[in-house]
Amino acid sequence: MTNQNVIVSDRKPILGLKTFTVSVSNSPLFSNSFPTYFNFPRRKLLKLLEVADKNNNNLVVAPKITSLIDSMRDSSPTRLRSSSHDSVSDSDDKTSWIVRFPSALDMFDEIVNAAKGKQIVMFLDYDGTLSPIVEDPDKAFITHEMRDVVKDVASNFPTAIVTGRAIDKVRSFVKVNEIYYAGSHGMDIEGPTNENSYGQSNERVLFQPAREFLPMIEKVVKILEEKTKWIPGAMVENNKFCLSVHFRRVDEKRWTALAEVVKSVLIDYPKLKLTQGRKVLEIRPTIKWDKGQALNFLLKSLGYENSEDVVPVYIGDDRTDEDAFKILRERGQGFGILVSKVPKDTNASYSLQGPSQVNNFLERLVEWKRKIVGEE
Numbered sequence: 001m002t003n004q005n006v007i008v009s010d011r012k013p014i015l016g017l018k019t020f021t022v023s024v025s026n027s028p029l030f031s032n033s034f035p036t037y038f039n040f041p042r043r044k045l046l047k048l049l050e051v052a053d054k055n056n057n058n059l060v061v062a063p064k065i066t067s068l069i070d071s072m073r074d075s076s077p078t079r080l081r082s083s084s085h086d087s088v089s090d091s092d093d094k095t096s097w098i099v100r101f102p103s104a105l106d107m108f109d110e111i112v113n114a115a116k117g118k119q120i121v122m123f124l125d126y127d128g129t130l131s132p133i134v135e136d137p138d139k140a141f142i143t144h145e146m147r148d149v150v151k152d153v154a155s156n157f158p159t160a161i162v163t164g165r166a167i168d169k170v171r172s173f174v175k176v177n178e179i180y181y182a183g184s185h186g187m188d189i190e191g192p193t194n195e196n197s198y199g200q201s202n203e204r205v206l207f208q209p210a211r212e213f214l215p216m217i218e219k220v221v222k223i224l225e226e227k228t229k230w231i232p233g234a235m236v237e238n239n240k241f242c243l244s245v246h247f248r249r250v251d252e253k254r255w256t257a258l259a260e261v262v263k264s265v266l267i268d269y270p271k272l273k274l275t276q277g278r279k280v281l282e283i284r285p286t287i288k289w290d291k292g293q294a295l296n297f298l299l300k301s302l303g304y305e306n307s308e309d310v311v312p313v314y315i316g317d318d319r320t321d322e323d324a325f326k327i328l329r330e331r332g333q334g335f336g337i338l339v340s341k342v343p344k345d346t347n348a349s350y351s352l353q354g355p356s357q358v359n360n361f362l363e364r365l366v367e368w369k370r371k372i373v374g375e376e
């Protein structure tokens, strides 16, 4: 049993169950590093865990592959489903959802009234927020109109793009230098490269809390590229301090195989964790750092750590943006705006239906700011 990683499936507490599904890898018997699954009686499993513990092996509690596949089917953040037994229809759901999370365009006056005399700081997610979701991640371009409005926003408010992508990639799409970029889900933070209206420039790298993981991520990218190349449509994207395994173009029949490859590779990397976005499995360091922490870091860098006079506005469409929405709720400041056409479970306060509504919202914000500056 030495040098084996034991994965106990199911998140249920161990003591309550009679049998468990266990996967074993790295054994000479299973050298292809695909996980092998066994059903174990509870008593035998506890013995196995005892041995694993004595041998200092890793013990990882992981979700069952079936629950991973289920959540791969869900959109991100989790889509709300109407429950058939209480005969709530999809349209009823949508109506009650839009009442709870009204359009940020309809609530525009409330938002800017709350910001009067205060400093708005803008946080913008990239994919699905500034650019529409497309099949090929390398072709997720933004429109000229969106680029222009982002530039205008950046010259009126401190602005950051907060993304799961590598900074270099997202900068090559956005092509605006007067803003902050927080790439790799906030684990790579850079300041503006051109001086912005706030005199902030040339600081470049501000914070990289996962620097030590760089070689590990590079290695895992290579392993996954190799192990997924037989799955048509699968694509591994190196996002510097994290990586994405895309399945948007993979036939659903092969999702289980892909998820199993990813999970089997991760068995050897207990310091990496698996999360999910929109048709993408994301692998990142287990450090306690996410888009919400990046938002706090940037507000602190801008001098607003304990300020009452700041209104952070965060616009995003993905499960990972929920970390930032949650931080805004905890701070009791600003507004989270979820970009979604369908009801989703969210910590945001308002909603917008897609990048073109985001564009409208940003235009109105710039107009409003120009008007109040003109009046002063």
Ligand SMILES: O=P(O)(O)OC[C@H]1O[C@H](O[C@H]2O[C@H](CO)[C@@H](O)[C@H](O)[C@H]2O)[C@H](O)[C@@H](O)[C@@H]1O
Binding pocket: 125, 126, 127, 128, 132, 133, 134, 135, 136, 137, 138, 140, 162, 163, 164, 165, 237, 239, 243, 244, 246, 248, 277, 278, 279, 280, 282, 318, 320
């Ligand atoms: O934080 P974000 O900026 O939203 O980045 C999250 C992921 O976005 C990208 O993938 C998503 O957009 C692709 C292009 O539209 C789409 O093909 C894919 O299915 C989406 O998941 C990016 O490629 C990923 O690396 C990011 O993790």
